[in-house]
Amino acid sequence: MAKLTIESISIQNLGPFREQQTFDLSVHSERPVILIKALNGSGKTTLLNALQVGLYGYKAINPARRSDYEQFIASLQRTDATGIARIEMKLVVEIGSDRKDLNIRREWIQKDSGYRERFRVFESGVELLGVADEWDDFINGILPVELVHLFLFDGEKIEALANPNRLPALLKRATEVFLGLEGIDALNTDLKAVERRAGSAKTLRESTSEAQSQVDEYGNQLTELEQRISLLSQQKANAQSQLDSAQRKLDEYTVSAQQSGLNAYEQAASLKANVEFCKERKKHAQAAVVEALENPYLPLAWLGDLWVKYKDQWQKAQKTRHSHLLKEEFSKRDERVVNAITDPSVRSIVESVLSEDLARLQTDDENSPPLLEGGNPLEIEPLIDSAKVQLNLARQELDTAQTDLEKAQKQVDQIPAEEQISDILRKMQELAQKVSDAEKELRNIEKELDEAWSYHEHIESRLNTALQRMRSELKENTFQLKALEASDRAKRTLAIFRERLLASKAQWLSDMITKEFKQLLRKRNLISRVRVEPESYAVTIEDASGHDLPMERLSAGERQILAISVLSALIRERKGRFPVVVDTPLARLDRKHRESLIHNFFAKISHQVMVLSTDEEVEGSAYRAMSRHLNREYSLIFDETERRSIAKNNVAQLDLEHVV
Incomplete structure (x- = not known):
C-alpha cells in the first residue's frame, strides 16, 4: 500500500x-x-x-x-x-x-x-x-477522492457526521472503499457482461435471435442507467451537504436575529391584538364595576352604625306591632267574657282584673311612630352581602385587566420598527432562499434518482426475462449454459461474500470507535460501548447501564468527539498512509x-x-x-x-x- x-x-x-x-x-x-x-x-x-x-x-x-x-x-x-x-x-x-x-x-x-x-x-x-x-x-x-474529507476536514463541521441519519451511509461507504469492494462490484459487472456475451453467441451458424438482441439492448441500457445512478448518488450527497450548510447558517443567524428583536417583530400582530383584547377586557370590567355600583342594596353596606340602629329600631317596631295585635285580640276576648257574666258585682271584679292584665301589655315604644311595613334586615342583609361580593369581584377583574393591559402594552412598546430590522429581514430572506433552493435541488435529484432506480428495476426485470428466454434457446450449447449457471453461482457467492465481509468489519468498527471515543472523552463512565449494526451500519451508543443513549443527549463537544472517534477508526484502517489535516x-x-x-x-x-x-x-x-x-x-x-x-x-x- x-x-x-x-x-x-x-x-x-x-x-x-x-x-x-x-x-x-x-x-x-x-x-x-x-x-x-x-x-x-x-x-x-x-x-x-x-x-x-x-x-x-x-x-x-x-x-x-x-x-x-x-x-x-x-x-x-x-x-x-x-x-x-x-x-x-x-x-x-x-x-x-x-x-x-x-x-x-x-x-x-x-x-x-x-x-x-x-x-x-x-x-x-x-x-x-x-x-x-x-x-x-x-x-x-x-x-479515493470520496474519502478525502475524512483526512482533510473542517473541525467545526465534523460534528455533522454524528447525525444518526448520515453516519451509517458514511461508515458503510468508507468501509466498502477501504475493503476494496469496488473489485467485487467490478467482477460482478464483468460476470454480467460475460452472461450477455455468452447469450449473444447462440451458434456461429445462426443469426442473432430476437432474445439475444433484447439481452444486448437491455444490457446496454442497464450499464447506462448504473452510470447515471452513480452520478446522481454523488450529486445527491453534494446537494445534501449544501442543504445542511445552508440550513446551519440560517439556524445560526435566526438565533442571532431573535436576540436582536426579530422574535418580537414577528409576533407584532399577535401582541397588538392582545393589547386590543386587554383593552376590551378592561372595558367590560369597568362596566361590571358600574353595574355593581348600581345595585340598590349596595349603599346600605356603607351605613355602618346607622344600619345597626335601624335593625334595633326595626326589632322594637315589630314588638310594638305584636303588642297592638295582642291587645286588640285580648280586648275582644275580655269583652266577650264580661258580656257573658250576668252578676253585676262579679262582672265589675272580672272587668277590673282584665283591665289590669291589658295594662301590662303596654310597651315603652308603643307611642313611638312605627316603621313602614317590610324592610326586614334578615332578608336584606344577604342581598347587601351579595352586592358587596359582586363589587369586589368586579374590582378584582378590573385590576387584573389593567395589569394585563400594561404588560401587553409594554411588550408592544418593545417591538422594533421595521426599518430597524430591515437588514436582518433581508439577510434572513437570502439565507432562507438558499435553503429553499438547496431543498429544491435535493428534491429534484432525489426524484431523478428514484425514477432511475425504478426504470433500472424495470429494465433488469425485462433483461432477466430475455435471459431466461435466451437460455431456453441455448440448451443445445451445453458449454454456454454451464457458463451462465456458473456465472449465477459466482454472483450469488460474491453477494454473500460482500455482505459477510461488511458485517465482519462492523464488529471491528464497533471496537475501534468505542476505544477511540473512550480515550478522547472526558466523562470516562458516560458510555460502555458504541455499536455498529452489521447489516445497516446504524450506530447506537450504550451507556454504563447498558441502555441506548440517544445522540441528542450528547453535548455539542461530545458529538464532535464522537465524530472524531469515527474518523479516527476509519483513518487507522488506512494504517497512517496519508496525511491528516484538521481546520x-x-x-x-x-x-x-x-x-x-x-x-x-x-x-x-x-x-x-x-x-x-x-x-x-x-x-x-x-x-x-x-x-x-x-x-x-x-x-x-x-x-x-x-x-x-x-x-x-x-x-x-x-x-x-x-x-x-
Missing part, C-alpha cells in the same frame, strides 16, 4: 495569498504535528482547500459538477494578482521499498472568459507527461477534551498531521500539550491595508532540541 507525505506546499495569487507563500511541512516520526495559527479570514480554510485541490483538482470540490469547481476557483482569484494563480506541492510517495519525490503544480491562466487550468507532474525537475495524464487514477489508488478542531471543546484530543488523536493518528487553528484555540495548557508533539509552527499574518496574508515560520519558538 502506498504512503503519501506532503513535504511542502506553495500558494500564490489565491484567496488572501498574493505573493508566493511556502509552507515547509516535513516532519519527524517522533513529532508528527505542524501547527498553523491565524485569525479568521487570514487563510486557514484557503490552505485546507489548496491541499485538497492540489491533489485532486475539481473532484475535491464536486466530482459531479465541474461548474462548481470553476466558480470556486474564480472566487479565490485576486484582482491585484501580478502573475498566474498557482498551487505547487512537493510529495514523497513510498510504494514498498520504492520512493518517488514528485512535484505537482496546478496553475490557472486567465483567459478572455474565465481561466484555463494546467496540471503538471515533475520528478527531479523532469516533467512526467504520462503520470500527469493518469494522476487521477494514481492519487485515487492511494486514497479549527478545538474551538468547541473544553480544556480536558482539547488535551485528550491532542495526546490521543493528533499525536498518533498519522505520520503527518497539520492543525489549522485560530489564535485562541491552542493556548496555555493546550499549547503546552501540543508542543510535546510539535515539529513546526506557522502564523498567518493578515495585512488589512493590502488585504493579503504572509506565512511566518515560528520555528524559533519551539524546543529545537526535541525537534531534531
Whole structure:
C-alpha cells in the first residue's frame, strides 16, 4: 500500500495569498504535528482547500459538477494578482521499498472568459507527461477522492457526521472503499457482461435471435442507467451537504436575529391584538364595576352604625306591632267574657282584673311612630352581602385587566420598527432562499434518482426475462449454459461474500470507535460501548447501564468527539498512509477534551498531521500539550491595508532540541 507525505506546499495569487507563500511541512516520526495559527479570514480554510485541490483538482470540490469547481476557483482569484494563480506541492510517495519525490503544480491562466487550468507532474525537475495524464487514477489508488474529507476536514463541521441519519451511509461507504469492494462490484459487472456475451453467441451458424438482441439492448441500457445512478448518488450527497450548510447558517443567524428583536417583530400582530383584547377586557370590567355600583342594596353596606340602629329600631317596631295585635285580640276576648257574666258585682271584679292584665301589655315604644311595613334586615342583609361580593369581584377583574393591559402594552412598546430590522429581514430572506433552493435541488435529484432506480428495476426485470428466454434457446450449447449457471453461482457467492465481509468489519468498527471515543472523552463512565449494526451500519451508543443513549443527549463537544472517534477508526484502517489535516478542531471543546484530543488523536493518528487553528484555540495548557508533539509552527499574518496574508515560520519558538 502506498504512503503519501506532503513535504511542502506553495500558494500564490489565491484567496488572501498574493505573493508566493511556502509552507515547509516535513516532519519527524517522533513529532508528527505542524501547527498553523491565524485569525479568521487570514487563510486557514484557503490552505485546507489548496491541499485538497492540489491533489485532486475539481473532484475535491464536486466530482459531479465541474461548474462548481470553476466558480470556486474564480472566487479565490485576486484582482491585484501580478502573475498566474498557482498551487505547487512537493510529495514523497513510498510504494514498498520504492520512493518517488514528485512535484505537482496546478496553475490557472486567465483567459478572455474565465481561466484555463494546467496540471503538471515533475520528478527531479523532469516533467512526467504520462503520470500527469493518469494522476487521477494514481492519487485515487492511494486514497479515493470520496474519502478525502475524512483526512482533510473542517473541525467545526465534523460534528455533522454524528447525525444518526448520515453516519451509517458514511461508515458503510468508507468501509466498502477501504475493503476494496469496488473489485467485487467490478467482477460482478464483468460476470454480467460475460452472461450477455455468452447469450449473444447462440451458434456461429445462426443469426442473432430476437432474445439475444433484447439481452444486448437491455444490457446496454442497464450499464447506462448504473452510470447515471452513480452520478446522481454523488450529486445527491453534494446537494445534501449544501442543504445542511445552508440550513446551519440560517439556524445560526435566526438565533442571532431573535436576540436582536426579530422574535418580537414577528409576533407584532399577535401582541397588538392582545393589547386590543386587554383593552376590551378592561372595558367590560369597568362596566361590571358600574353595574355593581348600581345595585340598590349596595349603599346600605356603607351605613355602618346607622344600619345597626335601624335593625334595633326595626326589632322594637315589630314588638310594638305584636303588642297592638295582642291587645286588640285580648280586648275582644275580655269583652266577650264580661258580656257573658250576668252578676253585676262579679262582672265589675272580672272587668277590673282584665283591665289590669291589658295594662301590662303596654310597651315603652308603643307611642313611638312605627316603621313602614317590610324592610326586614334578615332578608336584606344577604342581598347587601351579595352586592358587596359582586363589587369586589368586579374590582378584582378590573385590576387584573389593567395589569394585563400594561404588560401587553409594554411588550408592544418593545417591538422594533421595521426599518430597524430591515437588514436582518433581508439577510434572513437570502439565507432562507438558499435553503429553499438547496431543498429544491435535493428534491429534484432525489426524484431523478428514484425514477432511475425504478426504470433500472424495470429494465433488469425485462433483461432477466430475455435471459431466461435466451437460455431456453441455448440448451443445445451445453458449454454456454454451464457458463451462465456458473456465472449465477459466482454472483450469488460474491453477494454473500460482500455482505459477510461488511458485517465482519462492523464488529471491528464497533471496537475501534468505542476505544477511540473512550480515550478522547472526558466523562470516562458516560458510555460502555458504541455499536455498529452489521447489516445497516446504524450506530447506537450504550451507556454504563447498558441502555441506548440517544445522540441528542450528547453535548455539542461530545458529538464532535464522537465524530472524531469515527474518523479516527476509519483513518487507522488506512494504517497512517496519508496525511491528516484538521481546520479549527478545538474551538468547541473544553480544556480536558482539547488535551485528550491532542495526546490521543493528533499525536498518533498519522505520520503527518497539520492543525489549522485560530489564535485562541491552542493556548496555555493546550499549547503546552501540543508542543510535546510539535515539529513546526506557522502564523498567518493578515495585512488589512493590502488585504493579503504572509506565512511566518515560528520555528524559533519551539524546543529545537526535541525537534531534531
